[in-house]
């Protein structure tokens with residue numbers, strides 16, 4: 001189970017609940033809930049994202065229009081709608097890719113790495129996927145994604161986004177956590193003329209830096225508005241950037257180097273230890289918790305709840321006062337059952353990370369996959385997430401009126 005940190009708990013009154021949800025999606029898995037080990041790269045894996053794969057209920061099928069190798073361990077996919085419709089999102093948001101591997105549907109969240117206005121071709125979205133050790137989906141996409149593949153996509157989701165026009169944005173990213181921050185930086189520099197951006201990017205080696213040329217070009221184009229600083233834990237001999245892991249001391253040192261006057265908004269994304277260290281460094285500097293936004297990603301452990309669920313279970317969904325009867329089949333989530341039966345329940349990420357599918361359990365019982373973004377308070381009030389929930393007894397669920 002995900003444990004919310006006291007720091008985040010105290011921020012609850014200061015920041016919207018969606019920020020908290022984003023803050024609880026943990027990059028690279030969570031202690032005790034690692035993603036399953038990579039076991040197969042055979043033809044079944046290749047077929048998983050082939051053009052013939054059937055769409056999941058509620059998914060938007062998008063076609064891979066380009067595959068760009070960013071680093072030896074990261075690839076960018078440009079996705080387009082085969083029907084020609086434009087894909088919309090806000091910089092910092094993520095999409096969920098649902099990939100079939102060996103008969104199992106795996107869902108993973110990947111952030112858009114460009115703002116919508118800069119997508120090429122217009123109407124497309126660029127998602128960047130870094131290979132995760134033991135990560136079946138990231139391995140699969142890095143090794144097998146090809147132009148013409150159709151992918152099942154959900155979203156966009158999340159509110160790791162800039163609101164208004166803050167005078168200063170401080171972006172702190174580690175590894176692939178830089179992905180949503182690149183979109184945020186590019187958007188702010190083109191759309192918010194009075195906003196200055198400080199961007200600290202942490203990596204192990206120079207070869208691991210995602211979008212290095214793109215970021216350097218951005219800094220050259222905005223010399224007075226963008227302060228870009230690369231920090232390497234394993235720098236080459238001639239390195240002139242920052243050195244060290246992006247831990248608390250290094251973060252403090254890097255922030256000491258730049259002028260942070262003005263009401264700064266902080267955006268943090270990266271591996272969990274780095275985010276914890278940055279959080280400590282910001283707290284030590286007296287940064288108000290409400291000024292810090294975090295983006296973390298996790299992978300639900302689908303098999304736990306699936307194994308606990310029984311056979312077909314009747315479920316009643318109450319939506320804006322109207323009652324819908326549906327059957328929750330074994331091995332389907334309630335959301336999957338609802339979408340299969342055309343019941344218009346709310347949803348977005350489909351992997352327990354955004355809260356869009358939250359409903360109140362009025363009667364019956366459900367199991368939920370963990371970790372997920374429900375707060376302890378929401379759980380005690382009887383809320384469940386249909387995208388990762390399975391009915392174990394006849395249920396009545398009610399959506400929020402909004």
Ligand code: FES
Pocket residue numbers: 346347348349350351352353354355356357358373385386387388
């Ligand atoms: S759709 Fe995002 S938590 Fe269920």
